[in-house]
Amino acid sequence: MRRVREMLRLRLDAELSVQEVARRTGVARSTLREMLQRFAASGLPWPLPLALTDKGLELRLYGETGTKQGFRRRAEPDWAALNRELKKKHVTLQILWDEYIEAHPDGYRYSRFCELYRSWEACLPVTMRQTHLGGDKLFVDYAGDTVPVIIDRRSDKTQPAHIFVAVLGASSLTFAYATWSEKLPDWIDGHVQAFAFFGGAPRLLVPDNPKVAIIKACLYDPQVGRAYGELAAHYDTAVLPARPRHPRDKAKVEAAVRIAERWLLGKLRHRRFYSLAEVNAALGDLLVWLNEQQVRRYQRRTRRQLFEEIDAPRLKPLPNEPYALAEWRVRKVGLDYHVDVDGHFYSVPYRHAREKVEVRLTARGVEIFLRGERIAVHLRGSGDGKHTTLSEHMPASHRRYSDxxxxxxxxxxxxxxxxxxxxxxxxxxxxxxxxxxxxxxxxxxxxxxxxxxxxxxxxxxxxxxxxxxxxxxxxxxxxNRLDGQPVRRRDGEAGGAVAHPNIRGSTYYH
Incomplete structure (x- = not known):
């Protein structure tokens, strides 16, 4: 439009001939005459109003771009509705176009359909491009799809296995692990297995806001669960949950979940599994294949190559021992200075009877805390209703009796x-x-x-x-001082055998 303004200035202000204006601006005389005719027909004054933009000038002279006279407009899809559908699981533009062309056989072809959608999408609010540093963030989540595992071969009864997914931000190296549930023990186990897979720990963990990990989801001050916080401290990392209802904060793992569902679970859809170990063995083989695939946007390098170059040198070393899950319970000490935990009773010092304490449970041990101070440690027992009592926890009178x-x-x-x-x-x-x-x-x-x-x-x-x-x-x-008197025997006790018809004698059963 800058050239149009210049042609109008030379013709109307400088009053040059059409041939001279065409020579100076480098356009054909026919094009110049057509533009002057369009300007005369538009009714615009000269000089042009200052508020008139190039876009407005183009619209007044040439109308909407991409349309021709006599052009019949095709049925226009509801782009907003299509955008909402695309956010659903496993929905692609190809699927939406198939549905559109079925309803409108004379509609847009697929290439034009995609072009128009991308043009409409460009008008949406922009998103921030995230830059991930090596070894900085590990994004974690559970896949929505599950894998059926046969737990009873006779009846073919199945139980779903949930897929834990973790992906590093810089290299996109992907890890997947099957668990029976999404509860705290399995959530923690998934992290421990992921750290072992990557061979190190990142600086930050970025989960969603599941109840097992985040007690209170908050934009400014989220409250991390105690067990999850201990896991992060054990591996010298920190937890930075995504903002509530902002899945783009963890777009990496959202994409990794889609990849896991399409490229891992899709390949396993015809296989029958009889244990969780079989599922994880199959996932392990597919993960090797997935992470060795060349990625176009990474200049055809693999995720594994990027991991070795970017993430691996910057990951924190793992501790000597993997994290052991510890559950916390609040209990009240009984009158007998014992705490009931899962049907087993553990002693505390007797002076803490009736106190409210916190119990930390691991697979092998039980620790009891009172106002942050550990007051008792026991090996974990089974829920058999028995007592585990340390003699130093007992008062002196009870200790004498227990001896x-x-x-x-x-x-x-x-x-x-x-x-x-x-x-x-x-x-x-x-x-x-x-x-x-x-x-x-x-x-x-x-x-x-x-x-x-x-x-x-x-x-x-x-x-x-x-x-x-x-x-x-x-x-x-x-x-009664009977200890010094002889015992009086009953009649017949000291003498021979008593003769009586009701007494059979010792030879009766011979």
Missing amino acids: WTIERILAEARACGPSVALLCQVILEHRPHPEQGFRTTMGIVRLAKVYGVARLEAACERALLVSARSYGAVKSILD
Whole structure:
């Protein structure tokens, strides 16, 4: 339009001839005459208004570009609706054009359809081009599609395996790993496996805002879950979640998820898997193939080559041991200074009874904290309802009682005499559980302090003869001074066999 303005100035202001204007501007005389006719027909004044732009001048002189006289406009698609459809999973422009041409057979051809869509898309709000530094960010997410795994060969019952995806920002080296769920243990395990795959840790982790990782999604101050924060600290990295409802913040992993679904899961769609290990073995083979493919926008270099050049030298070294998942629970200490965790009871120092504590659980250990201070450590037990008690956690009176064992009780009884030892042994053997006889035998042994060893020995001898096996019976013998009296035998006990028609005798069953 600058040349049009110059031609108008030379013709209308300088009043040069058409031939001279054409010579000075380098256009054909026929083109100049056509432009002057269009200007006369447009009704525009000369000089042109200052507010008239080149775009407006072109519109007044030549109308809309790309149209011809007698041109029949084709059915125009709803570009906004197509744009929304493209955001859905597995939808492409080819699919949308197929649907459009089916509804409008005389519509635009595919190339023109794509060209018009790109022109409309160019008017949308611009997006910021992200530049990723080597070893800087690792983007993580779960794929929407799952892999069915047969868990019962007889009934062909299946369970879906979820695909954890991680991709480095600079090289786009992609990692995929199958887990049974998207819960915290599997989420943490996916990260541990990803760090091992890359051979190092990035400076930042960029997840979405899943509940297992982010307690509170916030643009300014997101709250990271405790276990996820410990994972990041273990690998000397940090968590920078994407903004809520802004998937473009993690566009790298969104693209990697699409690639994983199309190039990995698509190739596995006809295979049958019977375990999670089989799925991960198949994914591992495909990942080698995927990361060795040449990428056009990377000057036909592979993701693996870019990783070795850009990311690998800048990743942080891994710690000596991989991170072990720790779950946190809030519990209240019972009156017996034990904490119930998954059906097993762990002791804490007795002075903390009734306190509210935090329990840190790993696969092998249990740590108990009170206001940030660790007060107890135990090996993790099974949920069998049993107790794990450390003697240093018990008060002195309980510790003395807990020190009593079967061996110690029998040793104390033997020190009082053979009858005392025999009676205690009989009591312990005839109880369903030996622990149920602890108090009885301890009480009998302690009677020696009150009545003396000799009297207790005699009383236990008498108790054995009369088949008395309780603490009360022995104490009653001592209180009534029966320990010094001979045992009165029942009739027939000391003599020969009793003759009676209801008594069969020892030879009856021969």
